[in-house]
Amino acid sequence: MKSTEIRLGGTSLSGVSRRTVLQGLGMAGLAAGVSLPLGSGARAAGTATLRWWSPQASPDQLKMYQSQIATFEAAHPGVKIAFEPTSDEGYPAQLAAAFASKQLPNIVTHLPSFAAQNYYGQGLLEPMDDVIKAIGEDKYFPGANNVYKTSDGHYCGTAIGNTAADMLWLRKDLMQKAGIDKAPATWDELRTACQKMQTGGIFGAPLPYGLNSMTSLIFIGFIHRAGGQVFTPDLAVAIDSQATYDALDFYKSMREFCPAGATNYSWGESLTAFVSGATATGIYAGRVLANVTAQNPSIADFVTCATYPTKSADIPAWTFNDFPSVFIPKGVDNLAETKAFAAFLFEPAGYIPQLHAAPGHILPVLKTIAEDPAYLANPIIQKYKAEVSLMSSAAAAGNNLGFETAQHKPNLKANEIIASNVIAELVQRVVLNGEEPKATVGDIAKKLDDLMKA
Incomplete structure (x- = not known):
């Protein structure tokens, strides 16, 4: 280097x-x-x-x-x-x-x-x-x-x-124009909001679908927000679950609200899409605030954030903090x-x-x-006291693949799993390539098991 x-x-x-x-x-x-x-x-x-x-x-x-x-x-x-x-x-x-x-x-x-x-x-x-x-x-x-x-x-x-790396970023001006009076709290509400705000050349969301670490890390959050987990607290592979199928189904349903280039999005592209005004929502940490202020001040007064929605109201929020x-x-x-x-x-x-x-x-x-x-x-x-306060509390309670929940043992293989892009591969195969979910999840589960045993 x-x-x-x-x-x-x-x-x-x-x-x-x-x-x-x-x-x-x-x-x-x-x-x-x-x-x-x-x-x-x-x-x-x-x-x-x-x-x-x-x-x-x-x-x-x-x-x-x-x-x-x-x-x-x-x-x-x-x-x-x-x-x-x-x-x-x-x-x-x-x-x-x-x-x-x-x-x-x-x-x-x-x-x-x-x-x-x-x-x-x-x-x-x-x-x-x-x-x-x-x-x-x-x-x-x-x-x-x-x-x-x-x-x-x-x-x-x-x-x-601390970072609250997967906050839901919103444009209050676009929400008002679309008749949305509160931040989406569930996946159905998020889909509806993106559908209403996707107009005039603005897309609904900048979710990543590339074969990279962002897609892996973000999708792990979606599995948890569906009520699932990648590993059990004792670190047995647990990705083959209904929660994962639900997360894949929702992630696939969101593709129509993302720019064409999202198939290769990583952190920088996703951030830029929201900051530039190309998308109505964003998924990122607090760098959004400084970038909007410096690069697109015309929307700075309308930017806010919420914890990312879960599948249903009874599933608690799960925030990715890479610590x-x-x-x-x-x-x-x-x-x-x-x-x-x-x-x-x-x-x-x-x-x-x-x-x-x-x-x-x-x-x-x-x-x-x-x-x-x-x-x-x-x-x-x-200026953004409420947003910084929310990110601080979300991050303090946050998790990642090495620390999925407070009940989980530390996963010493998390670094290798993310580097392997195996979770991103799952997203690409099911969401972009249309492969059958159950067989694909089973294949990815085996790859995870092999990585844990290597």
Whole structure:
């Protein structure tokens, strides 16, 4: 992968003593509000270079990372940070290559919690217990790190944020024009709303049907919103159920309300369809708010969200939260400095601007930040208080394939299952290709079973 290095405020250590380096690191620990012990990590030519990977690298986010990097480097003479953007779709292959070649990033952020569980289960990650303690366990929202608990009593990562990744986004102006007086709460209501609003070149919805992770992750939510599950709490394959057939039937019925290009939609295309005004509803996280404000302000006053509808009123909502993570690969150089940087990312002076780079998209996991006037003062968060509040509560109660419900064991194979696109394959075969559902679901169930046993 080609990397993009960001180096602001870094200091070359040519001719600088080791003692000076460690003194600088110690002072930075005080500045950052952390007290992690600093080891004697090996350095090339007296300089420690920490590689930071993240798929969250929009221009506004990149600016905030640059600021955090500059502050950390200035306070830690002899440490420089190289930021390298990764891909939501491509990170499994990128990390597999990094682990195989031992060309490891020091720190990885914003990947799903199930990725951290998967890599830790293979012995590939450092425990994050002391980083969490340095940040302050009491600062987190209760249970924020439960999804990172491991079978050996440690934490495989820590949460850098929450996302409510599959909210139903709505245009109040289009709803009013179509005579719709409330957000759809059931699938029938959603279909009716999309049908009424699909007019004048505007489609009803931007659901994904591509062979990619978005389709897999979104459709897993539909299975749950039909009252089903992909695995039992003990991780036996449970996808062959009436709920899955109902979800497939509904997903197929929605195809007529989606643009032709939805057969290849992933996250970016689905987001753009709603933000541009091409669809009346959307399915995405809070990045919608910043993008609408910047790219299509004419509809900004009419945008709102709700939890995505379920098959019937008696089925509870199920929100996909990938629990964006921070984790450290095992065996990295300069481990002490890496842990200090991981904790530093949560310091308010840097963490709040990082969250503000996409207001409402990555939501704070520290209650001290969520209550901070500096965080709350953001104009977009102020304008969309109700939407941000709803996303925060939905995300806090959210789940994903690695954490389907509170009763489920952590699924350490979730990362491999999503990377395999087997759930998206199910959607394409039944919805797009017209294959017989029962036989196809049975085939996919076998593939899931093989993946779990591999």
